Amino acid sequence: xxxxxxxIRDPIHTFIRLDxxxxxxxxxxxxxxxxxxxxxALTFLVYPGASHKRFEHSLGxxxxxxRVFDVVTHPHxxxxxxxxxxxxxxxxxxxxxxxxxxxxxxxxxDVGHLPFSHxxxxxLLPDEWTHxxxxxxxxxxxxxxxxxxxxxxxLRAADxxxxxxxxxxxxxxxxxxxxxxxxxxxxxxxxxxxxMDYLLRDSHHIGxxxxxxxxxxxxxxxxxxxxxxxxxxxxxxxxxxxxxEAGGLQSAxxxxxxxxxxxxxxxxxxxxxxxDIHLKDFLCAMLQGGKFPTDVEGHLSFTxxxxxxxxxxxxxxxxxxxxxxxxxxxKRQHFKRLYERKPTDFQKNEQAALLIKQALEDKYGAENIRxxxxxxxGESIDFPVQLKDGSIESASSLSKTLNEIPxxxxxxxxxxxxxxxxxxxxxxxNKDDIIMS
Amino acid sequence: MERNNQRTILLGMIxxxxxxxxxxxxxxxxxxMYSLKTITNTPIDYDFILYKHGAFSYDLRDELxxxxxxxxxxxxxxxSPYGPSLAISESGQRLYDKxxxxxxxxxxxxxxxxxxxxxKGVTELERxxxxxxxxxxxxxxxxxxxxSRINELKRHVTIDLARSAASDAYKMLQEYEKHSC
Numbered sequence: 001x002x003x004x005x006x007x008i009r010d011p012i013h014t015f016i017r018l019d020x021x022x023x024x025x026x027x028x029x030x031x032x033x034x035x036x037x038x039x040x041a042l043t044f045l046v047y048p049g050a051s052h053k054r055f056e057h058s059l060g061x062x063x064x065x066x067r068v069f070d071v072v073t074h075p076h077x078x079x080x081x082x083x084x085x086x087x088x089x090x091x092x093x094x095x096x097x098x099x100x101x102x103x104x105x106x107x108x109x110d111v112g113h114l115p116f117s118h119x120x121x122x123x124l125l126p127d128e129w130t131h132x133x134x135x136x137x138x139x140x141x142x143x144x145x146x147x148x149x150x151x152x153x154x155l156r157a158a159d160x161x162x163x164x165x166x167x168x169x170x171x172x173x174x175x176x177x178x179x180x181x182x183x184x185x186x187x188x189x190x191x192x193x194x195x196m197d198y199l200l201r202d203s204h205h206i207g208x209x210x211x212x213x214x215x216x217x218x219x220x221x222x223x224x225x226x227x228x229x230x231x232x233x234x235x236x237x238x239x240x241x242x243x244x245e246a247g248g249l250q251s252a253x254x255x256x257x258x259x260x261x262x263x264x265x266x267x268x269x270x271x272x273x274x275x276d277i278h279l280k281d282f283l284c285a286m287l288q289g290g291k292f293p294t295d296v297e298g299h300l301s302f303t304x305x306x307x308x309x310x311x312x313x314x315x316x317x318x319x320x321x322x323x324x325x326x327x328x329x330x331k332r333q334h335f336k337r338l339y340e341r342k343p344t345d346f347q348k349n350e351q352a353a354l355l356i357k358q359a360l361e362d363k364y365g366a367e368n369i370r371x372x373x374x375x376x377x378g379e380s381i382d383f384p385v386q387l388k389d390g391s392i393e394s395a396s397s398l399s400k401t402l403n404e405i406p407x408x409x410x411x412x413x414x415x416x417x418x419x420x421x422x423x424x425x426x427x428x429x430n431k432d433d434i435i436m437s
Numbered sequence: 438m439e440r441n442n443q444r445t446i447l448l449g450m451i452x453x454x455x456x457x458x459x460x461x462x463x464x465x466x467x468x469x470m471y472s473l474k475t476i477t478n479t480p481i482d483y484d485f486i487l488y489k490h491g492a493f494s495y496d497l498r499d500e501l502x503x504x505x506x507x508x509x510x511x512x513x514x515x516x517s518p519y520g521p522s523l524a525i526s527e528s529g530q531r532l533y534d535k536x537x538x539x540x541x542x543x544x545x546x547x548x549x550x551x552x553x554x555x556x557k558g559v560t561e562l563e564r565x566x567x568x569x570x571x572x573x574x575x576x577x578x579x580x581x582x583x584x585s586r587i588n589e590l591k592r593h594v595t596i597d598l599a600r601s602a603a604s605d606a607y608k609m610l611q612e613y614e615k616h617s618c
Contacts, residue, residue, distance in 0.1 A: 085592050168495045171486040177592050180488065227490070230520040231460035233558030238593035239490055350441075350507065350532060375506050377499045382463075382520050393518030403514055403521070409506035 008059060012200050016063045021151040025104060028147065029300060030111045030138050034058055036303035040202060041116040042275040047206040054110045057201055064193035065106035068185050069099045072224050082224050082240055088178050101155055105163035106186050109194065111138050114292050115307045120280030129294050132169035136161045141296050177240055181224055184242050190252065190383050191222060191242050199258050210261035213254035221248025228384040228394035243384030253401045263376045263408040270337045274414050277370050278334060282325040286310055335370055335414035338423055345435055352435045353411035359434045360413060364423060368416040375409035438482055445536040446481060446543055451525055453547050457555025461522045463501060464490050468562040469554050470497055475569050476613045477546035487590060490559060491566035549616055553609055564594055564602030572606060580604055
């Protein structure tokens with residue numbers, strides 16, 4: 001008799017367990033492609049350990065999504081008010097259908113990523129396209145529909161697509177209270193398992209401790225709760241949302257702190273950021289029409305491997321127009337950071353960095369200057385906390401720590417390395433005039 | 438719309454909501470900005486969908502977050518058990534003063550929305566913004582039909598409350614039409 005369950009070794013979760021249907025999905029060419037998509041783009045050029053791929057991250061997200069589902073839908077963890085909102089939990093069959101949908105959505109949530117993940121997605125896709133939209137197309141493709149419909153029980157592709165990409169990217173799919181909560185488990189909110197896995201996994205591979213937090217405790221204390229009182233006017237909203245039991249508040253704080261440290265120390269590292277920009281420049285020049293294809297076959301034909309081969313080929317052939325662009329990455333001839341946002345400059349003029357960038361472009365040519373202004377999107381620090389007496393309070397009213405966690409934002413102006421010394425001197429002589437202009 | 442002009446409209450809305458005794462948490466601001474866009478057709482670029490507590494914009498959430506990162510907005514902690522409020526900082530006030538003239542034509546729109554919604558709590562705003570969303574997106578202008586659609590999408594909102602929200606939303610739309618004539 002064949003095995004019903006399978007285990008995959010994983011450095012973060014020790015074992016990831018899956019059933020036969022999940023094994024079929026993992027064997028699909030869409031999912032196998034993720035073996036060749038770096039989780040953190042070219043970050044391995046700065047942190048050599050960052051060579052992990054979307055493949056293992058997606059397995060991790062599936063594992064955590066299943067654990068969270070079991071915890072938050074456990075009958076002892078649901079209040080009668082919340083329980084009556086969800087007919088999806090009426091029978092074991094319905095409950096296991098939705099758990100399976102959630103795990104499949106978690107597994108497939110990243111299949112639409114372009115080569116090198118997030119790097120320059122906006123510029124490299126046609127208007128109105130995002131990697132989430134490509135993910136949705138893969139899930140709804142005939143090829144995958146056949147796989148979903150052959151499962152026990154058969155799964156509806158639209159349910160998987162909805163949870164995989166969330167309401168932001170699929171507003172046309174209509175989210176009720178139930179699908180909102182389930183998509184929140186994966187992709188959004190303070191406690192999305194996508195976030196949990198990437199923080200743990202990225203910090204493990206990079207070799208930093210910042211991203212760690214007690215995810216076991218956090219997951220154990222997650223609950224579907226009514227929204228916290230958001231003001232003192234009238235009655236409290238009954239909208240269900242993900243929150244924690246009081247005992248999990250410190251673990252939630254640790255997750256949000258981990259996120260802050262990872263953004264400030266790793267994700268917004270200036271050299272990592274300039275490599276993303278150089279990669280975008282190279283791809284815009286290399287790709288037909290400067291864009292990646294968005295159809296299923298076209299999308300599957302590009303992974304990091306094909307791009308790395310192109311980069312190496314272009315770098316070694318000076319006759320190619322892309323040679324210099326490739327050399328910035330392959331020969332590590334990246335632009336250097338000339339200016340980084342300073343609070344004193346920003347106080348004088350909120351457009352200081354932009355003005356400096358423009359002045360440097362005028363002086364040294366736009367082709368020698370690059371600008372970047374990353375900030376930590378998607379922050380929402382408030383969530384419901386259930387106290388021992390069953391009452392629900394806003395996390396921000398209970399935790400000083402949460403209220404003090406800064407949001408990371410910076411601005412960089414980079415310059416071609418050969419011009420760095422001269423431009424540095426020029427900028428120090430002219431900066432005040434530029435800012436006050 | 439130009440970035441700083443849009444931010445100035447947002448700051449103007451926060452000021453006006455505060456003047457009208459709003460709690461001014463993120464949810465209150467979200468619903469007010471949605472109403473500003475939907476009822477008064479003020480050309481702000483934030484896209485809204487039906488999500489948390491009714492109409493919700495990820496763009497606007499990111500804008501509020503970025504404005505906190507830039508120091509234009511700060512969080513005011515409220516006593517337990519309530520959620521936080523957002524307040525305009527000194528540098529936020531400077532930004533507002535610098536760009537205000539560019540967008541002063543929208544002041545009456547902001548005033549109309551803040552006057553009508555400022556005193557309302559989150560649950561009421563949630564229902565009204567959901568009603569507005571349903572009526573605009575699905576082109577439903579019948580109270581019963583709208584109420585049943587709200588209840589279908591937001592099961593935690595009872596039919597009676599949905600009916601009253603639909604009625605409030607239609608009233609606001611009519612009042613704005615009269616007001617702007």
